[in-house]
Amino acid sequence: MNNVLEQYDKSTETYDETTPVLIVGGSLVGLSTALFLARQGTPCLLVERHRGISPFSRASGFNQRTMEIYHAVGAEEAIRAASPPFDNLSIMRVESLAGKELDNYTQSKSDFEQPISPAKFSFITQDLLEPVLRAQAEALGADLRFNTRLVSLAQDADGVSAVIRNQDTGAERTVRARYLVAADGNDSPIRRQLGIGTHGYGVLAHQLFINFKANLLPALRGRHIFFCYVVNEKVQGAVAAFPGGQAGMLNIPYHPEQGERPEDYAGERGLELIRAAVGIPDLAVEIGEMRTWDMAAIVADRIQQGRVFLVGDAAHVMPPTGGYGANTGISDAYNLAWKLALVVKEDAGAHLLATYEPERLPVANLTVDQAFALSIERIAPHLANEHTPKPVRYDLPVMGYMYHSTAVLSEAEVGDTAQEDPFNPTGRPGTRAAHIPLLRPQQGDHAEARLSTIDLFKSNFVLLAGSDARAWCEAARYVSEVLGLKLDVYRIGESGDLRDIDNRFLTSYGITPAGAVLVRPDGFIAWRSHAASNQPKDVFEQALSQLLSLQ
Numbered sequence: 442m443n444n445v446l447e448q449y450d451k452s453t454e455t456y457d458e459t460t461p462v463l464i465v466g467g468s469l470v471g472l473s474t475a476l477f478l479a480r481q482g483t484p485c486l487l488v489e490r491h492r493g494i495s496p497f498s499r500a501s502g503f504n505q506r507t508m509e510i511y512h513a514v515g516a517e518e519a520i521r522a523a524s525p526p527f528d529n530l531s532i533m534r535v536e537s538l539a540g541k542e543l544d545n546y547t548q549s550k551s552d553f554e555q556p557i558s559p560a561k562f563s564f565i566t567q568d569l570l571e572p573v574l575r576a577q578a579e580a581l582g583a584d585l586r587f588n589t590r591l592v593s594l595a596q597d598a599d600g601v602s603a604v605i606r607n608q609d610t611g612a613e614r615t616v617r618a619r620y621l622v623a624a625d626g627n628d629s630p631i632r633r634q635l636g637i638g639t640h641g642y643g644v645l646a647h648q649l650f651i652n653f654k655a656n657l658l659p660a661l662r663g664r665h666i667f668f669c670y671v672v673n674e675k676v677q678g679a680v681a682a683f684p685g686g687q688a689g690m691l692n693i694p695y696h697p698e699q700g701e702r703p704e705d706y707a708g709e710r711g712l713e714l715i716r717a718a719v720g721i722p723d724l725a726v727e728i729g730e731m732r733t734w735d736m737a738a739i740v741a742d743r744i745q746q747g748r749v750f751l752v753g754d755a756a757h758v759m760p761p762t763g764g765y766g767a768n769t770g771i772s773d774a775y776n777l778a779w780k781l782a783l784v785v786k787e788d789a790g791a792h793l794l795a796t797y798e799p800e801r802l803p804v805a806n807l808t809v810d811q812a813f814a815l816s817i818e819r820i821a822p823h824l825a826n827e828h829t830p831k832p833v834r835y836d837l838p839v840m841g842y843m844y845h846s847t848a849v850l851s852e853a854e855v856g857d858t859a860q861e862d863p864f865n866p867t868g869r870p871g872t873r874a875a876h877i878p879l880l881r882p883q884q885g886d887h888a889e890a891r892l893s894t895i896d897l898f899k900s901n902f903v904l905l906a907g908s909d910a911r912a913w914c915e916a917a918r919y920v921s922e923v924l925g926l927k928l929d930v931y932r933i934g935e936s937g938d939l940r941d942i943d944n945r946f947l948t949s950y951g952i953t954p955a956g957a958v959l960v961r962p963d964g965f966i967a968w969r970s971h972a973a974s975n976q977p978k979d980v981f982e983q984a985l986s987q988l989l990s991l992q
């Protein structure tokens with residue numbers, strides 16, 4: 442399918458429609474962006490060239506940080522309801538699904554879950570998750586148009602102009618948006634049109650997905666095998682068994698440079714490979730849809746250009762090892778959405794958007810390095826050399842990175858520290874606000890309830906104050922009213938709104954009982970004061986104005 446953008450005809454002066462935010466790409470990251478914006482009450486228009494959700498399972502592990510995000514936007518319950526009932530699953534290297542296990546990388550679901558988050562890891566494939574996101578975003582008013590392709594775009598000082606085309610009728614409409622989010626995938630036509638280069642390790646391999654139906658239960662023998670690397674005489678690839686054991690996916694290297702085409706695998710050749718991967722020679726198999734993809738480890742050199750922002754695979758492509766790709770894209774979208782929402786509502790200065798790149802580009806570099814390191818370790822150890830990055834603990838690239846930008850009031854001693862161990866949180870601005878178990882005392886008819894600090898971070902800024910920090914609470918309420926900004930305030934401690942069950946709040950957030958911490962809508966710490974101040978209103982107003990680029 443031709444997916445090259447045309448030159449936008451700048452003579453067009455009238456537009457068929459306008460929107461604050463145009464999102465291009467209606468796969469996982471585009472749909473997440475639409476949901477996050479809609480949850481913030483910001484209208485958006487999303488265009489996706491395909492008729493519906495992709496049938497390829499692709500990402501299937503959504504980490505605790507991602508599930509914190511989906512919890513915050515109210516989508517977690519629906520995602521759990523659509524998820525298969527996995528409780529114990531494994532990623533292995535095998536001779537075949539039915540055959541000998543050579544290596545076992547994951548043995549239980551709890552390996553993916555750490556006490557640093559109240560969220561549960563989610564095992565749901567992308568093809569099951571995307572319909573949930575689509576329904577949630579539409580229910581909140583997002584305008585999602587499938588079967589609609591972006592054909593051209595141009596930006597100027599005031600906005601982005603675009604032409605979108607209905608794929609069936611060919612009817613075109615001009616759209617004027619204040620901002621554009623490019624969630625258009627690893628080959629991002631928008632990235633290419635903007636002339637943004639990439640860096641990293643390049644394309645590692647060309648791959649082919651083959652979806653198939655077959656009874657895999659005899660090969661699974663009661664095991665919940667999530668994903669297997671298969672190494673035998675006929676297949677060097679990977680096989681996934683879908684929930685229920687009646688369908689799966691084979692992923693194999695593919696060689697277009699030698700003239701191969703996907704159709705070459707539609708018949709006997711595909712059947713032979715699937716049977717060899719499953720390890721049952723006479724297995725009855727029905728081959729389904731096929732799709733090629735490139736396993737690559739690349740990062741865009743820039744992820745903002747004027748009014749256009751790259752998110753997800755448009756910004757970074759990584760090997761599936763580690764399951765970081767989609768998760769990183771969802772965090773990009775979450776970082777960007779609250780900023781777009783505040784700027785569109787004019788509650789923040791436009792410069793707030795310039796913090797997206799300095800915050801997310803280092804995370805993209807870090808995560809691509811990690812996915813690449815794992816791909817070398819698991820798939821091609823013979824390619825390792827002294828420049829190959831070393832794998833680190835999974836939670837570090839997921840929850841341990843720190844943001845440095847004008848949307849964080851960094852403390853002097855932090856310098857440009859890139860990471861912090863999420864098991865030993867310090868409350869430094871720029872880090873993810875730590876999970877602390879809390880108790881909400883009984884209030885009127887509402888019974889006492891347990892919750893986490895993470896449950897407090899939804900779409901507003903949040904002030905978490907020590908039990909003696911009434912002055913900070915008053916200052917925050919006053920300033921939020923002056924600035925017209927939604928801000929929630931909680932005093933935590935014996936006499937506060939919420940009780941600190943394990944007495945960990947003050948140490949984990951690095952404040953005294955008279956201090957306070959300001960958490961951004963995306964759950965990252967923006968500012969803190971260790972103790973009281975003589976002029977809390979002035980100090981707080983100054984901090985918030987700076988963070989929101991209002992000065």
Ligand SMILES: Cc1cc2nc3c(=O)[nH]c(=O)nc-3n(C[C@H](O)[C@H](O)[C@H](O)COP(=O)(O)OP(=O)(O)OC[C@H]3O[C@@H](n4cnc5c(N)ncnc54)[C@H](O)[C@@H]3O)c2cc1C
Nearest residue numbers: 466468470490500501591625626753754764765766767768
């Ligand atoms: C085998 C495999 C396993 C994976 N496993 C994991 C995992 O376990 N965990 C994980 O986190 N990640 C995983 N990933 C990565 C994950 O699938 C991707 O990171 C994710 O799909 C990226 O989503 P996206 O929305 O950014 O891009 P895409 O899914 O590529 O979507 C881009 C969309 O943009 C649309 N588009 C492009 N151009 C236009 C245009 N001009 N007009 C309109 N629409 C357009 C396309 O049609 C497409 O739907 C895996 C990937 C693979 C291949």
